[in-house]
Amino acid sequence: QKYNLQVMSFTRKSRKYSSYKGRIGTVAPNRIKRRFNTHIPHQKITTDTTEFKYYEVDSKGKMTMHKLYLDPFMDMFNGEIISYGIDKRPSAANVMNALNEAIEVTSDCPFRRTFHSDQGWAYQMKAYSHRLREEKIFQSMSRKGNCLDNSVMENFFGLLKQEIYHGTVYYSYEELKTEIEKYIRYYNEKRIKEKLGWLSPVQYRLSLLVA
Structure with a gap:
């Protein structure tokens, strides 16, 4: 008002993506119970889905909005993203492909593994829960509507979007996909963390192998 400025248009903050579609399959107990810390690599794995927007401009200059979905699997031991899918x-195929890769990567764990998620439709699928039982992996789920039960993955999503997404407009699926893939490599291999002794997730894991 002081400078006689007037807002001409604005956009509302988009609603956070929710994969919850009600109870459509198996709902597992919350085995993790926010006990995210572990000194054992590949024992506790968590996953979630997040949504991104990108835009395409046609020959007439009309811009349309599209969406991209990321399904990563993270090792709670060091915060490393061990597998992911983008679509x-x-x-379901995206989630299952990333799941199968995560199962293979963590197969060297000498203890029984736990895979944690929210109650999203993909994690209630018979194929998903059957695959975990097949490998004798415990399935764990957050309580309904409680994002703090999977705060380690929410924190990763927050960092990713803060550092490469918010304030940036992407004009193609491939451009956005490439930037996410580059960020995950950077996050795993170069982005240091205080709780890991100022090492990146990969550096921390490798330092313990050497020790």
Whole structure:
């Protein structure tokens, strides 16, 4: 008012993506119970899905909004993203491919593994829960509507979006996908953490192997 400025238009903050579609399959107990810390690599794994927007401009200059979905699996031991899938829509195949890769990566764990998630539709699928039982992996789920039960993954999503997404407009699926893949490599291999002794997740894991 002081400078006689007037807002001409604005956009509302988009609603956070929710994969919860009600109870459609298996809902597992919360085995993790916010006990995120572990000194054993590949024992506690968590996953979630997050949504990004990108835009495409046609020959007439009209801009349309599209979405991209990221499904990462993280090792709670060091915060390393051990597998992930990226797709243009929420996809069971995307989640299952990333799950199978995470199972393979963590197969060297000498203890029984636990895979944690929210109660999203993909994690209630028979194929998902059956695959975990097949490998004798415990399935764990956050309580409904309680994001703090998976705060380690929420924290990763927050960092990723703060550092490469918010304030940046992407004009193609491939451009956004490439930047996410580059960030995950950077996050795993170069982004240091105080709780890891100022090492990156990969550096921390490798330092223990040497020790």
